[in-house]
Amino acid sequence: MSFQDKLDLALKEGIEVIKESKFFQDITNGKNAREYYIRYLKAAYHYVTNSSSFTPLAARRMDSKHLKIRKWILEHSGEEMGHELMALKDLEKFGINRSEIINSTPNIGVTSWVSFFHYKVAIDNPFCAFGVLYFLEGMATELAPIIVKEIIANLSDDEKKGITFFREHGDLDEDHLQEQKDILAKADLTAAEQDAILQTIRESAEIKKFMLDQIVK
Numbered sequence: 001m002s003f004q005d006k007l008d009l010a011l012k013e014g015i016e017v018i019k020e021s022k023f024f025q026d027i028t029n030g031k032n033a034r035e036y037y038i039r040y041l042k043a044a045y046h047y048v049t050n051s052s053s054f055t056p057l058a059a060r061r062m063d064s065k066h067l068k069i070r071k072w073i074l075e076h077s078g079e080e081m082g083h084e085l086m087a088l089k090d091l092e093k094f095g096i097n098r099s100e101i102i103n104s105t106p107n108i109g110v111t112s113w114v115s116f117f118h119y120k121v122a123i124d125n126p127f128c129a130f131g132v133l134y135f136l137e138g139m140a141t142e143l144a145p146i147i148v149k150e151i152i153a154n155l156s157d158d159e160k161k162g163i164t165f166f167r168e169h170g171d172l173d174e175d176h177l178q179e180q181k182d183i184l185a186k187a188d189l190t191a192a193e194q195d196a197i198l199q200t201i202r203e204s205a206e207i208k209k210f211m212l213d214q215i216v217k
Contacts, residue, residue, distance in 0.1 A: 014205030093162030109214025131200020
């Protein structure tokens with residue numbers, strides 16, 4: 001099995017983990033879609049604010065021979081910065097004041113996700129960054145369109161303007177996922193670096209599910 005096939009298998013398995021979450025199950029069965037979406041946006045504000053600038057830590061730790069990879073990571077990080085503002089603007093469409101969100105305390109699921117992300121890019125094998133990103137963007141590409149459809153069906157006309165965060169990430173992450181596939185296909189990775197990416201994809205799914213479980217508690 002090629003490395004790309006292993007990546008796709010790990011991603012597929014990770015997506016199945018998310019599909020088993022109460023968050024996904026309830027929304028796709030027409031339950032609590034509006035409430036869960038609002039809760040997710042509140043969590044998203046905190047985790048994007050805290051994690052969007054992490055990935056350059058991985059680029060800094062990589063061997064200088066991986067110049068193209070390091071540059072891509074830096075560019076990707078720049079593109080992700082500010083996405084927390086999407087969450088704030090969407091929440092305003094639901095009548096929620098941004099200061100309430102900015103001054104709120106993230107739940108333990110968000111803290112766990114941010115801590116996991118930081119450990120992977122700052123302490124573990126730096127190529128673990130691709131494991132996190134590959135999972136996130138692969139998950140969003142497949143699941144965001146499904147969830148957005150269900151959420152929209154449960155919103156008022158004015159509230160339907162507040163789905164930017166999910167919709168934009170579904171579109172953006174499809175491009176980012178293909179970029180990662182192209183970069184990793186050309187990269188001169190050791191077996192240990194490949195294994196680190198694959199293991200991180202699997203772990204990312206479990207930690208993301210934990211975060212979702214905390215959202216629906």
